[in-house]
Amino acid sequence: MLLLQFSTSHYCRKARLALGYKQIPYQVENLTPGLHIFRVKPLSGKKTVPVLLPQQKNCPAVVADSTEIIRFLEAYQPNPPLYLEDDLQQQEALRLEDYFDESIGTAARFVYYQFRANDGKQIDPSWMSQMVIAIVRSQYGINADSAKLAAQRIDEAIAMLSKFWQDGYLVGDRFSVADLAAAALLSPLGLIPTYRRDYPWLFERITEIHQLCHEPLPKNWEAGLK
Numbered sequence: 001m002l003l004l005q006f007s008t009s010h011y012c013r014k015a016r017l018a019l020g021y022k023q024i025p026y027q028v029e030n031l032t033p034g035l036h037i038f039r040v041k042p043l044s045g046k047k048t049v050p051v052l053l054p055q056q057k058n059c060p061a062v063v064a065d066s067t068e069i070i071r072f073l074e075a076y077q078p079n080p081p082l083y084l085e086d087d088l089q090q091q092e093a094l095r096l097e098d099y100f101d102e103s104i105g106t107a108a109r110f111v112y113y114q115f116r117a118n119d120g121k122q123i124d125p126s127w128m129s130q131m132v133i134a135i136v137r138s139q140y141g142i143n144a145d146s147a148k149l150a151a152q153r154i155d156e157a158i159a160m161l162s163k164f165w166q167d168g169y170l171v172g173d174r175f176s177v178a179d180l181a182a183a184a185l186l187s188p189l190g191l192i193p194t195y196r197r198d199y200p201w202l203f204e205r206i207t208e209i210h211q212l213c214h215e216p217l218p219k220n221w222e223a224g225l226k
């Protein structure tokens with residue numbers, strides 16, 4: 001299998017966590033933001049990564065979007081499962097996956113890029129990195145005001161997680177796609193010292209989930225402890 005990705009994207013991390021959890025061998029092709037369109041649009045008709053090319057008999061040629069990739073992987077290799085057996089629990093897990101994708105993944109992007117352009121500049125002050133950060137901020141309209149609103153959404157998500165994650169799972173009594181999505185899409189906050197200091201349990205859990213899924217933590221993860 002080949003995963004077309006941005007190495008730093010938390011949505012691509014979500015797909016890698018699922019592949020790693022199921023221990024499915026795969027390779028990655030790292031794309032350059034902006035130029036990626038020429039590779040992914042002809043394949044998927046979309047402009048976003050991750051895109052998975054299963055390259056297997058009796059499989060679709062292209063699976064785009066992290067949620068669709070997990071749906072495909074679940075059918076391709078059901079064990080170990082990311083979906084839950086109980087219908088109601090499974091509906092709730094998919095609802096939470098969607099909530100983390102649509103609301104919290106985008107909010108984390110706002111908070112993270114606002115940090116990287118300000119207090120977090122020293123993580124990589126290179127001209128190249130700062131240019132990518134400036135392009136992302138302009139593309140998504142990230143500024144102090146929009147990042148503040150995003151931070152409120154993150155606070156609500158963390159309050160919800162604090163009820164479930166301190167000693168259990170988001171749905172039912174085992175790990176599911178909901179926990180995986182939360183870990184992937186909140187992982188950029190691990191580089192931000194205020195979050196690391198205020199919510200150590202959250203980052204312990206995100207670390208555990210990465211171990212469970214055989215996926216390294218984000219680059220510069222230790223910067224959050226400074």
Ligand SMILES: N[C@@H](CCC(=O)N[C@@H](CS)C(=O)NCC(=O)O)C(=O)O
Nearest residue numbers: 009010011047048049050065066067
């Ligand atoms: N709902 C999509 C979101 C993916 C997404 O937002 N990917 C970003 C990278 S983090 C992207 O490809 N952005 C490029 C663009 O929008 O041009 C998923 O879950 O796969």
